Amino acid sequence: MNKILQKLSVGLIIISITSFISLQCTSPDNENHGFDLNQMDTTANPAQDFYQYSVGNWVKNNPIPDEYSYWGSFTILAEENYKVLKEILEKSANDKSAQKGSNVQKIGDFYATGMDSVMIEKLGIKPIEDDLKNIASINSIDNLISTIAWGHKLNGSPVFNIYADIDAKNSTQHIATLSQSGLGLPDRDYYTKTDKNSVETRAKYVEYVTKMFKLLGYTERDAKNNAKSVMNIETRLAKASMTRVERRDPNKTYNKMSLKEIKKLAPNLEWDNYFSDLGFGTPSYFNVEQPEFFKEVNKMVKQVPIKDWRVYLTWNFIDGVSTYLNSDFDNANFEFFGKYLRGSKVQSARWKRVMRTINRYLGEALGQLYVEKTFPPEAKQRASKIVDNLKAAMKNRIENLDWMSDVTKKQALHKLDAFGVKIGYPDKWKDYSTLEINRDSYIGNVLKGSMFAFKRNMEKLGKPIDKTEWGMTPQTVNAYYNPTRNEIVFPAAILQPPFFNQKADDAINYGAMGAVIGHEITHGFDDQGRKFDADGNLKDWWTKDDGERFEKRAQKIFDQFDSYYPIDSLHINGKLTAGENIADLGGLTVAYTAFKNTDQYKKNIKLDGFTPSQRFFFGWAQVWENNIRVQSLRLRIQTDPHSPGKYRVLGPLSNMPEFWNAFNVKPGDNMRMPEDKVVKIW
Numbered sequence: 001m002n003k004i005l006q007k008l009s010v011g012l013i014i015i016s017i018t019s020f021i022s023l024q025c026t027s028p029d030n031e032n033h034g035f036d037l038n039q040m041d042t043t044a045n046p047a048q049d050f051y052q053y054s055v056g057n058w059v060k061n062n063p064i065p066d067e068y069s070y071w072g073s074f075t076i077l078a079e080e081n082y083k084v085l086k087e088i089l090e091k092s093a094n095d096k097s098a099q100k101g102s103n104v105q106k107i108g109d110f111y112a113t114g115m116d117s118v119m120i121e122k123l124g125i126k127p128i129e130d131d132l133k134n135i136a137s138i139n140s141i142d143n144l145i146s147t148i149a150w151g152h153k154l155n156g157s158p159v160f161n162i163y164a165d166i167d168a169k170n171s172t173q174h175i176a177t178l179s180q181s182g183l184g185l186p187d188r189d190y191y192t193k194t195d196k197n198s199v200e201t202r203a204k205y206v207e208y209v210t211k212m213f214k215l216l217g218y219t220e221r222d223a224k225n226n227a228k229s230v231m232n233i234e235t236r237l238a239k240a241s242m243t244r245v246e247r248r249d250p251n252k253t254y255n256k257m258s259l260k261e262i263k264k265l266a267p268n269l270e271w272d273n274y275f276s277d278l279g280f281g282t283p284s285y286f287n288v289e290q291p292e293f294f295k296e297v298n299k300m301v302k303q304v305p306i307k308d309w310r311v312y313l314t315w316n317f318i319d320g321v322s323t324y325l326n327s328d329f330d331n332a333n334f335e336f337f338g339k340y341l342r343g344s345k346v347q348s349a350r351w352k353r354v355m356r357t358i359n360r361y362l363g364e365a366l367g368q369l370y371v372e373k374t375f376p377p378e379a380k381q382r383a384s385k386i387v388d389n390l391k392a393a394m395k396n397r398i399e400n401l402d403w404m405s406d407v408t409k410k411q412a413l414h415k416l417d418a419f420g421v422k423i424g425y426p427d428k429w430k431d432y433s434t435l436e437i438n439r440d441s442y443i444g445n446v447l448k449g450s451m452f453a454f455k456r457n458m459e460k461l462g463k464p465i466d467k468t469e470w471g472m473t474p475q476t477v478n479a480y481y482n483p484t485r486n487e488i489v490f491p492a493a494i495l496q497p498p499f500f501n502q503k504a505d506d507a508i509n510y511g512a513m514g515a516v517i518g519h520e521i522t523h524g525f526d527d528q529g530r531k532f533d534a535d536g537n538l539k540d541w542w543t544k545d546d547g548e549r550f551e552k553r554a555q556k557i558f559d560q561f562d563s564y565y566p567i568d569s570l571h572i573n574g575k576l577t578a579g580e581n582i583a584d585l586g587g588l589t590v591a592y593t594a595f596k597n598t599d600q601y602k603k604n605i606k607l608d609g610f611t612p613s614q615r616f617f618f619g620w621a622q623v624w625e626n627n628i629r630v631q632s633l634r635l636r637i638q639t640d641p642h643s644p645g646k647y648r649v650l651g652p653l654s655n656m657p658e659f660w661n662a663f664n665v666k667p668g669d670n671m672r673m674p675e676d677k678v679v680k681i682w
């Protein structure tokens with residue numbers, strides 16, 4: 001949505017449990033042992049539709065609030081966290097004694113400018129007028145390249161992206177990474193697909209671009225022509241871009257080149273000038289993720305008239321900052337991205353939106369105050385213990401696999417043993433001392449924060465990896481696996497109900513948090529993660545036969561998910577979601593193996609009338625209960641590597657004999673894949 005922010009996360013290949021910024025708990029759990037039976041629709045048959053059976057009443061009784069396009073466990077927990085964060089923000093903004101340069105001063109000033117809508121309206125586009133003038137004065141290729149560099153320094157992504165990433169084939173070092181970018185719509189396919197919906201979306205997008213140019217003072221005619229130019233440039237970029245499925249193959253996106261080689265690949269980009277303008281020295285080596293894309297950009301630099309580049313760069317900039325400007329721009333952005341593309345009905349309250357912005361730019365400063373309030377040391381110890389149990393269960397499963405040779409097993413166990421684990425919050429907090437935040441203007445603070453984020457990332461070039469660094473803030477309701485670091489990470493915010501609940505039985509906790517941990521562990525062994533070794537290097541450690549056997553098994557899960565149609569004409573993309581689907585199935589299987597070692601399981605202690613095994617699967621269903629607007633569902637099916645929540649319940653469970661036994665699911669039932677199609681990997 002905000003191009004200027006987009007890059008904050010691209011420097012890290014991280015594979016998370018959900019596409020959400022943050023996660024949460026659905027009900028007061030004190031009385032109901034972690035799973036409220038009122039959520040169930042007991043008229044449904046668990047063998048036919050376990051999602052409906054376990055959480056059908058929740059789905060019926062929890063409509064989506066107007067400001068949301070998705071409502072479920074993750075957003076509800078996030079809302080709980082917002083209350084804590086709001087208190088911190090308000091207190092910081094009112095703290096007149098906060099020392100200048102301290103985190104409290106920065107958080108407080110950022111929040112104050114974001115909440116001062118009177119000042120934001122009054123200033124309008126004044127704070128960015130000089131920037132717009134600079135773009136409008138581009139009159140040569142030289143200028144064009146400088147302006148692209150300027151956009152990158154603002155952490156934006158005009159035309160392409162540059163950032164420091166861990167070198168996938170030398171994982172102790174960083175490498176300058178060049179990748180495709182420059183689009184306003186959510187994916188390259190939005191520019192190429194010819195179905196009715198895609199055609200309509202492009203028409204609406206052109207209307208939105210036109211409107212923004214009119215707000216900038218252009219005539220109707222000029223604004224319309226500008227929108228056409230934008231579409232022409234973006235469509236060329238889109239057509240030269242890799243699809244999301246292609247980008248999932250880490251070997252395809254690894255193309256190491258020297259400076260000499262990129263100069264030969266795309267000479268018109270005037271790399272010497274570009275790096276001189278960027279100001280971080282000239283790297284010797286690069287990973288060019290999509291060489292074909294850069295060949296096309298090279299042609300475009302000369303073929304596209306300079307006046308069209310001016311229009312495109314104006315657009316790329318204004319689209320990226322519109323949500324921080326006065327309400328005309330902010331609302332136009334919401335009308336297209338929020339309402340039309342996602343189906344939200346109203347904007348979130350201003351304080352929430354400002355809070356999310358501060359989360360992006362001063363995330364760990366805010367996070368430090370958040371964990372002081374919410375995360376006791378005992379919580380870390382308890383979570384560590386479950387992680388250890390899950391790792392032991394994974395070891396056990398690898399040792400007992402019937403399709404993998406001993407040679408590959410040894411390597412797999414070595415990789416598992418080398419896993420790094422981070423829980424709660426970083427040992428070393430990010431240093432924001434060189435980021436200056438004041439009360440002059442909101443957009444001013446956003447741009448300073450953006451430049452700071454870009455600088456911090458680019459300064460990693462030539463330096464070794466900082467092992468203490470986190471890719472998510474502690475207040476994020478999510479978790480991730482990072483293949484180039486070979487580590488799993490669980491922020492404090494996810495270690496709360498319904499994921500992790502002190503008052504719940506082991507069954508619920510293993511079915512929820514246990515499976516989430518198992519999910520992240522399995523990412524190290526999904527179709528993507530398996531290509532990285534114990535040290536985080538992209539290196540094949542499989543025997544040829546084992547690799548082939550894995551791929552054959554993975555093919556079955558592609559096919560299974562390809563056959564789900566959440567919307568009439570739109571099915572889940574089995575290849576796009578493969579890593580997540582493998583991780584869900586593996587995570588549940590591993591968590592169940594660990595759960596079998598608990599007293600509750602061994603003694604078969606029933607609770608609320610259900611067996612331990614049955615409750616384990618309720619724990620998982622509760623994580624994914626949700627309502628989603630059809631627009632948002634459509635967007636996600638096309639762009640999100642995670643399957644929609646409902647299918648994260650139906651899909652993996654249909655492959656699990658543990659589930660069939662728990663609910664007496666017979667061959668032929670919906671929740672049981674036919675024998676020759678059952679997926680079993682980990």
Ligand SMILES: [Zn+2]
Nearest residue numbers: 015016017583
């Ligand atoms: Zn995941």
